[in-house]
Amino acid sequence: MVDRSIGTRRILAVWLLTRTALLLFVFKIVVFPGPDVTADVSVIYRGWYEVLRTGTFPLDDVTWQYPPAAALAILSPAVLPFLGYASAFFVLALVCDAAVLGMLLHAGGRGGASRRGAWVWTWGVPLLGPTAYARYDLMVTAVAVAALLAGVRRPRVLGALAAFGALLKVWPVLLLVGVPRGRATRRAWGTAAAVAAGLTLAFVVTMPGALGFLTHQRDRGTEVESLGALVFHVARHFGWEGDVALNYGSVEFLGPHVSLVSTLALLLAVAALGWLVVWRVCVREFGPGTPYDAAFAAVLLFTTTSRVISPQYVLWLVGLAAVCLAFRASRMALPSWLVLAAAGVTVLGFPVWFAHVVSSDALGVSLLLVRNGLLVAATVVACARLWRTTVRADLPSGADSAGDSAPGPASRTPAGVAVAPRACEPDRRIRHQADGSGRSGA
Helix, strand or coil, X not given: CHHHHHHHHHHHHHHHHHHHHHHHHXXXXXXXXXXXXXXXXXXXXXXXXXXXXXXXXXXXXXXXXXXXXXHHHHHHHHHCCCCCHHHHHHHHHHHHHHHHHHHHHHHCCCCCHHHHHHHHHHHHHHHCHHHHCXXXXXXXXXXXXXXXXXXXXXXXXXXXXXXXXXXXXXXXXXXXXXXXXCHHHHHHHHHHHHHHHHHHHHHHHHCCCCCCHHHHHHCCCEXXXXXXXXXXXXXXXXXXXXXXXXXXXXXXXXXXXXXXXXXXXXXXXXXXXXXXXXXXXXXCCCCCCHHHHHXXXXXXXXHHCCCCCCCCHHHHHHHHHHHHHXXXXXXXXXXXXXXXXXXXXXXXXXXXXXXXXXXXXXHHHHHHHHHHHHHHHHHHHHHHHHHHHHHHCCCCCCCCCCCCCCCCCCCCCCCCCCCCCCCCCCCCCCCCCCCCCCCCCC
């Protein structure tokens, strides 16, 4: 107990120091290298705020590419009217940051596993620099972390929070992919569908333009930091007649063959979805860590295949990695460390040396190759481990060939965890673990 208390105090001390540094950067008391990342809050978000408070979405602004509940995040600084818009936003980001840390410290119960997840969050957020506090993605990540941790015992809460998160920024819907079959799936997915439908209908009825984000998002191109953009970074040195420009709210490549690469990225995303469907059908065993590991792998897949890998996207991965490592049963140690390394390289690409990325010089291309390479490696390892430990299920429960800790007293078994029939091998004999109803669902 004494060791645990000392460990918690160390985490809190580091968190306070690093968050003080972030606040100094976003309040411009200390200038962070590179372009001013806070302009998105003080200019773009503030502009949207003025429109949203009139009761409508920014209908004529193509840079509004977010689901309807994102309006709540943009409007949230109104709860601190005594502060200016940007200042209130940064304070709320700090509050969400602290909430995530508190949830992670509480999540793992006894032992060192919970502190491991808290350490990942404590270091991962400042590795991204002031961008972490200058985007509303930290708020979305807080909702996602709460959803996964609630899903340990309460599938309906997981479903409700995942649906709300999806209406903030889409990707939290992937948190549902690892819910164990049977009653837990029916509760989580059913609740998510009902909450999503109800909230969407409420926004459509009360605020014009609630679904306008669909067409704006459709028209995006290939952003300069994405995996597909590497093709054009290299091609520029061999006479490619394209350009880099601000387009649809991000710096993108424009010119010959860009639409082809964007289409290929979409096809890769579809293939990623197909892999997740195959995994879900073939999975043999839902272990204690499967809901977290599957969510982490799914978000990695869709991040790396995206046409846009903005720096704040890595914040999502840091949050999910922290949840995974808060539980001993997770097999995602190596992918989590790769994500942390990617976060450290990301801040060098943006904002520190973003000019080099835009100009496609040797430094800029090298940074992208390393950052995107780390994300791809994390994705491959995460998916391989997820498949091996749930479909092949050839490792003993609690063993990991890469040295991850075995489940102990700190592990919590998600509600509805069951060893489900393996669709890919229907004749193979399997174990059954009670899900509370005594049955294994389909």
